[in-house]
Amino acid sequence: xGNLSFTIVAKEGRARAGVISVPxxxxxxxxxxxxxxxxxVKTLTPHDLLAMGAEIILSNTxxxxxxPGEESIARLGGxxxxxxxxxxxxxxxxxxxAFSLGFALEHGVGKIANIFPGEDExxxxxxxxxxxxxxxxxxxxxxxxxxxxxRHKLTxxxxxxxxxxxxxxxxxxxxxxxSPLSSYEYTKEALARTHRWAVRCIxxxxxxxxxFGIVQGGAYKNLREESARFIVNLxxxxxxxxxxxxxxxxxxxxxxxxxxxxxxxxxxRHLLGIGGIDDLFECIERGIDxxxxxxxxxxxxSAMLLISPAAGGSPVNKxxxxxxxxxxxxxxLPIDPFCMCYTCTHFSRAYLRHLFVAKELLAYRxxxxxxxxxxxxxVKRIRQSIIDGQFAQLKKNWLE
Amino acid sequence: xGNLSFTIVAKEGRARAGVISVPxxxxxxxxxxxxxxxxxVKTLTPHDLLAMGAEIILSNTxxxxxxPGEESIARLGGxxxxxxxxxxxxxxxxxxxAFSLGFALEHGVGKIANIFPGEDExxxxxxxxxxxxxxxxxxxxxxxxxxxxxRHKLTxxxxxxxxxxxxxxxxxxxxxxxSPLSSYEYTKEALARTHRWAVRCIxxxxxxxxxFGIVQGGAYKNLREESARFIVNLxxxxxxxxxxxxxxxxxxxxxxxxxxxxxxxxxxRHLLGIGGIDDLFECIERGIDxxxxxxxxxxxxSAMLLISPAAGGSPVNKxxxxxxxxxxxxxxLPIDPFCMCYTCTHFSRAYLRHLFVAKELLAYRxxxxxxxxxxxxxVKRIRQSIIDGQFAQLKKNWLE
Numbered sequence: 001x002g003n004l005s006f007t008i009v010a011k012e013g014r015a016r017a018g019v020i021s022v023p024x025x026x027x028x029x030x031x032x033x034x035x036x037x038x039x040x041v042k043t044l045t046p047h048d049l050l051a052m053g054a055e056i057i058l059s060n061t062x063x064x065x066x067x068p069g070e071e072s073i074a075r076l077g078g079x080x081x082x083x084x085x086x087x088x089x090x091x092x093x094x095x096x097x098a099f100s101l102g103f104a105l106e107h108g109v110g111k112i113a114n115i116f117p118g119e120d121e122x123x124x125x126x127x128x129x130x131x132x133x134x135x136x137x138x139x140x141x142x143x144x145x146x147x148x149x150x151r152h153k154l155t156x157x158x159x160x161x162x163x164x165x166x167x168x169x170x171x172x173x174x175x176x177x178x179s180p181l182s183s184y185e186y187t188k189e190a191l192a193r194t195h196r197w198a199v200r201c202i203x204x205x206x207x208x209x210x211x212f213g214i215v216q217g218g219a220y221k222n223l224r225e226e227s228a229r230f231i232v233n234l235x236x237x238x239x240x241x242x243x244x245x246x247x248x249x250x251x252x253x254x255x256x257x258x259x260x261x262x263x264x265x266x267x268x269r270h271l272l273g274i275g276g277i278d279d280l281f282e283c284i285e286r287g288i289d290x291x292x293x294x295x296x297x298x299x300x301x302s303a304m305l306l307i308s309p310a311a312g313g314s315p316v317n318k319x320x321x322x323x324x325x326x327x328x329x330x331x332x333l334p335i336d337p338f339c340m341c342y343t344c345t346h347f348s349r350a351y352l353r354h355l356f357v358a359k360e361l362l363a364y365r366x367x368x369x370x371x372x373x374x375x376x377x378x379v380k381r382i383r384q385s386i387i388d389g390q391f392a393q394l395k396k397n398w399l400e
Numbered sequence: 401x402g403n404l405s406f407t408i409v410a411k412e413g414r415a416r417a418g419v420i421s422v423p424x425x426x427x428x429x430x431x432x433x434x435x436x437x438x439x440x441v442k443t444l445t446p447h448d449l450l451a452m453g454a455e456i457i458l459s460n461t462x463x464x465x466x467x468p469g470e471e472s473i474a475r476l477g478g479x480x481x482x483x484x485x486x487x488x489x490x491x492x493x494x495x496x497x498a499f500s501l502g503f504a505l506e507h508g509v510g511k512i513a514n515i516f517p518g519e520d521e522x523x524x525x526x527x528x529x530x531x532x533x534x535x536x537x538x539x540x541x542x543x544x545x546x547x548x549x550x551r552h553k554l555t556x557x558x559x560x561x562x563x564x565x566x567x568x569x570x571x572x573x574x575x576x577x578x579s580p581l582s583s584y585e586y587t588k589e590a591l592a593r594t595h596r597w598a599v600r601c602i603x604x605x606x607x608x609x610x611x612f613g614i615v616q617g618g619a620y621k622n623l624r625e626e627s628a629r630f631i632v633n634l635x636x637x638x639x640x641x642x643x644x645x646x647x648x649x650x651x652x653x654x655x656x657x658x659x660x661x662x663x664x665x666x667x668x669r670h671l672l673g674i675g676g677i678d679d680l681f682e683c684i685e686r687g688i689d690x691x692x693x694x695x696x697x698x699x700x701x702s703a704m705l706l707i708s709p710a711a712g713g714s715p716v717n718k719x720x721x722x723x724x725x726x727x728x729x730x731x732x733l734p735i736d737p738f739c740m741c742y743t744c745t746h747f748s749r750a751y752l753r754h755l756f757v758a759k760e761l762l763a764y765r766x767x768x769x770x771x772x773x774x775x776x777x778x779v780k781r782i783r784q785s786i787i788d789g790q791f792a793q794l795k796k797n798w799l800e
Contacts, residue, residue, distance in 0.1 A: 039754065043761045046746070068754045072730055076750050084746045330472055342447070346484045350476050354439065354468045361443045364761055 004170065004210035004237040006268050010387040014260065014287040017386040020268055022169035022210060024080065024088045027055045029268060030284045030386075032275060032379045033090065033292035034372050038063050039073070039083040042297045043365040044372065046085040052341060052373040053380060056088040056169075058292040061162050062097035066145050066152070070165035078167030089168040090292070093159045093201075095175040095214075096242070096273065098141035102134035103179035111273050113180035113247040136176055138193065156200040164207050171205075172240055173198045175214040180244040187218040187244075195230050202235060210237035212270060219246035221258050228262035238268040241288075249279070256286040263287075275375060277306070277319040281395045284382055296375050300367035303356045306374040309398055311336040321349075323367070328353045341373035342366075404570065404610035404637040406668050410787040414660065414687040417786040420638075420668055422569035422610060424480065424488045427455045429668060430684045430786075432675060432779045433490065433692035434772050438463050439473070439483040442697045443765040444772065446485040452741060452773040453780060456488040456569075458692040461562050462497035462554070466545050470565035478567030489568040490692070493559045493601075495575040495614075496642070496673065498541035502534035503579035511673050513580035513647040536576055538593065556600035564607050571605075572640055573598045575614040580644040587618040587644075595630050602635060610637035612670060619646035621658050628662035638668040641688075649679070656686040663687075675775060677706070677719040681795045684782055696775050700767035703756045706774040709798055711736040721749075723767070728753045741773035742766075 003023055010017040020027040034041045034049060037060045041049060049057065059079055064070060076082045079089050104110065134143035140155030159174035175194045178187045194216045205211060213231040217223030231239060241259055245252035252274070263269060268289040271279075275293025283291070296306070303324045306313065313319035313336075321328070323335070334344035335352065343352070343366040355363035378398075385394040403423055410417040420427040434441045434449060437460045441449060449457065459479055464470060476482045479489050504510065534543035540555030559574035575594045578587045594616045605611060613631040617623030631639060641659055645652035652674070663669060668689040671679075675693025683691070696706070703724045706713070713719035713736075721728070723735070734744035735752065743752070743766040755763035778798075785794040 038758045038760055039751075040758075040760050040762045043765070045742075045762065045766070047742070067758060068729070068750075072750070075730055076732060076748060082748075082751055082754075084751070329468070330475055332476060342445075346446070348476060348482075350468070350472070351439075351482055351484070354482075358438045358467060360438055360440050361761060361764055362440045362445065365443070365765065366445070 001235060002210035002237040003208040006238070006266065012386045012389055012391045013285065015284050015386050015391050016287065016289065017383045018268065018289060022088045024086065024169050025055065027088055028383060029289040030379050030383055031055055031290055032280070032375045033058045033290060035292055035294040035297065036083065037294065038067070039079060041372070042301070043368040046083065048369060049085065052369065053376045054372070056090060057085055058090045058092065059166065059168065060097065061091050061159060061166065062094040064166060065094065065162050066147055070162045074165040074167070080167060088170070090170040091163045091166050091168040091172065093163065093172040093174040094154045095141070096177050098134045098136070098143055098154065099177035101143050101146070102132045102136070103182065106132045107179045107181045109180055111243070112245050112249065112252055136190070141176070156197040157204040160201050160204040164209065168209065170210045170212060170238070172212050173201045173214045175216055175242055177243045178216070178218050180219065180247055182218060182244070184220055187220055188223055191217050191223050191227055195227070198231065198234060212236055212238040212240045214240045214242040215259055216243040218244045219251045219255060224255055224258045225262060228259045232263055236267065238270060239263050240270040240272050242272040245274070249282070253282055253286065256283060256288065260287040277378065278315055278399055280379060280382065281399055285391070285395065296371035297368045300371040301364050303367065305335045305367055306371050307336045308338050310338045315399055323349060323352050324356050335370050336374070339370065339374060341370050343370040401635060402610035402637045403608040406638070406666065412786045412789055412791045413685065415684050415786050415791050416687065416689065417783045418668065418689060422488045424486065424569050425455065427488055428783060429689040430779050430783055431455055431690055432680070432775045433458045433690060435692055435694040435697065436483065437694065438467070439479060441772070442701070443768040446483065448769060449485065452769065453776045454772070456490060457485055458490045458492065459566065459568065460497065461491050461559060461566065462494040464566060465494065465562050466547055470562040474565040474567070480567060488570070490570040491563045491566050491568040491572065493563065493572040493574040494554045495541070496577050498534045498536070498543055498554065499577035501543050501546070502532045502536070503582065506532045507579045507581045509580055512645050512649065512652055556597040557604040560601050560604040564609065568609065570610045570612060570638070572612050573601045573614045575616055575642055577643045578616070578618050580619065580647055582618060582644070584620055587620055588623055591616050591623050591627055595627070598631065598634060612636055612638040612640045614640045614642040615659055616643040618644045619651045619655060624655055624658045625662060628659045632663055636667065638670060639663050640670040640672050642672040645674070649682070653682055653686065656683060656688065660687040677778065678715055678799055680779055680782065681799055685791070685795065696771035697768045700771040701764050703767065705735045705767055706771050707736045708738050710738045715799055723749060723752050724756050735770050736774070739770065739774060741770050743770040
């Protein structure tokens with residue numbers, strides 16, 4: 001079994017506040033996990049992440065397998081030594097990237113069919129259907145590298161071996177992530193395969209890294225329930241909820257409502273790849289403990305900066321401003337006057353706007369710093385509100 | 401007169417160690433001035449700059465006049481308030497940018513004809529002669545904006561007004577920077593104009609900002625001497641040595657040897673736009689107190705990282721490594737094992753190489769941090785060596 005313990009310290013409804021302990025440290029849950037795809041959370045140093053209260057980061061097996069290679073990283077001290085993040089790390093299995101290269105390309109969709117983290121109408125690219133670069137069979141996923149078009153195959157066994165070499169505290173099952181547009185029949189077939197792959201992952205695993213099984217099943221109630229019942233019986237230290245989450249946020253909430261009551265209360269639950277402000281409230285309320293999402297850093301690089309309700313943020317504007325708008329040209333306020341991050345305690349919206357307009361690299365860093373700090377902070381406030389029995393009120397203050 | 405005092409604390413030959421005092425703080429000389437062209441030293445925060453020992457930064461009148469505009473910056477608290485650098489600032493006059501858009505484009509040259517800070521054979525672009533975008537007349541320089549092709553004219557009076565609005569501690573005379581390929585006749589004519597402009601700058605100036613006159617004259621001995629004799633008689637708080645510095649470093653050294661003995665010993669001397677490792681030693685030896693150069697940050701963004709002699713740096717390799725080279729793929733050493741910067745005390749060459757190869761934004765920041773820290777540190781070591789009477793020995797250790 002893997003090296004992870006989890007203690008729940010408070011509950012309000014299904015929402016829980018807890019503490020995860022893994023070899024590299026503690027994670028107070030609920031917690032947001034910044035995404036460091038290529039062994040770097042874009043623009044931020046480990047020191048920045050620590051200073052803003054990050055307790056765990058996520059890195060990507062697919063990307064690191066292709067470059068610089070898991071053998072190199074192992075020789076360079078594992079992911080912890082390589083990137084010099086001393087705290088807990090979780091690696092994904094590469095399954096989601098196979099999806100990105102496969103159905104996501106073919107269908108022109110994201111995890112929730114038309115919602116791409118960090119995008120809005122202005123930045124959303126046209127996504128015409130494209131040829132798949134990944135093909136699934138019983139053995140695993142064959143794909144073409146996005147870097148040099150070389151051919152590769154990831155299997156459950158190979159994914160586990162790579163993740164063992166990367167050396168994260170928590171590793172994920174190798175799964176097939178179907179598309180929101182996949183048929184019931186295909187999703188059912190893929191789910192059965194994902195379950196067989198989960199068993200193969202567990203059989204392949206040689207280390208004491210904690211292992212999270214992944215619940216799949218698309219937006220189909222009986223498949224999600226079947227998956228939850230299957231995964232809960234595997235020897236896992238926690239659960240991830242992955243894959244396609246339907247065609248709307250409402251469908252995503254339903255997936256959680258079908259799934260979470262069937263999972264063991266004593267283990268942490270990670271909702272993969274989701275991290276909008278409203279999602280944090282809605283999904284924590286339904287029992288989620290961990291989130292990861294590249295949205296906050298991706299948004300930051302597109303000049304979309306998060307603001308709290310006190311600064312005018314609301315579900316209508318998705319809690320964000322576009323800092324390049326002309327209205328901020330001489331705005332002496334910080335991005336969010338109530339935010340205590342390095343960016344907001346030092347720089348005006350006018351200066352941030354100038355940096356973005358001039359395409360200065362400092363823009364991306366200051367914006368990423370703010371957005372990640374902002375998400376971490378709101379999740380910490382949610383955690384405290386659960387302990388204080390004030391979560392429902394806090395949610396109302398933000399979302400209504 | 402302007403608000404600046406300068407005290408020399410030690411000398412070794414012509415090399416001096418001193419302290420400049422201006423309203424926003426002290427500058428220990430010799431000092432390297434990081435360049436923050438658009439009110440940001442690329443990739444670095446004011447906090448980064450402070451932490452690495454920067455004491456003054458340089459910003460550009462031309463760029464800030466065009467974007468966001470000096471009136472905006474004045475309303476936003478001047479450059480200090482706008483960019484939140486609390487220490488001393490110097491602004492250039494816009495004259496050099498007029499050169500970049502004029503002769504530098506037409507002749508395909510830099511300040512020293514074929515040496516561009518931060519470039520080497522591999523990165524040097526072809527520079528075929530191009531049409532000038534700037535035209536000089538007695539009144540000033542007319543130019544076309546590189547941003548939106550709008551037409552503008554900078555005059556000595558306008559440059560001073562802009563620099564007053566930007567509010568730096570030290571401002572520079574508006575000069576004409578000729579090309580290393582300009583004829584004697586043209587250089588002489590331009591020099592006379594530059595001198596008339598210097599007087600117009602002084603007459604226009606209304607603030608107590610310190611004012612540095614600029615010695616011009618290309619690589620012509622009698623013109624440089626004439627210029628030094630003219631500028632030394634103007635009411636200036638310091639001198640800058642600008643313009644074309646010949647066709648080789650040897651010619652640049654001659655320009656300093658002709659010029660510096662004619663300048664007043666009691667005022668600081670700034671060599672504009674130069675900052676190679678060898679230049680620092682050679683020019684401090686000849687009596688220079690201040691340097692500014694975009695080379696260290698530009699090199700950093702091109703993966704060229706500075707190393708000391710103890711780490712293999714020498715005049716032959718220009719004290720640098722190209723971190724993207726295959727030899728660094730699994731190199732666990734820091735960039736320079738003797739460097740105490742944040743980058744070198746945390747990250748391996750292998751990790752830096754990975755970030756560059758993956759085009760991760762963190763690469764540019766960590767590399768810029770190292771290179772600027774490196775230059776600041778060697779100049780501080782030079783300063784201490786002058787105080788200790790060991791400068792000649794230190795120079796020998798580095799350059800021989």
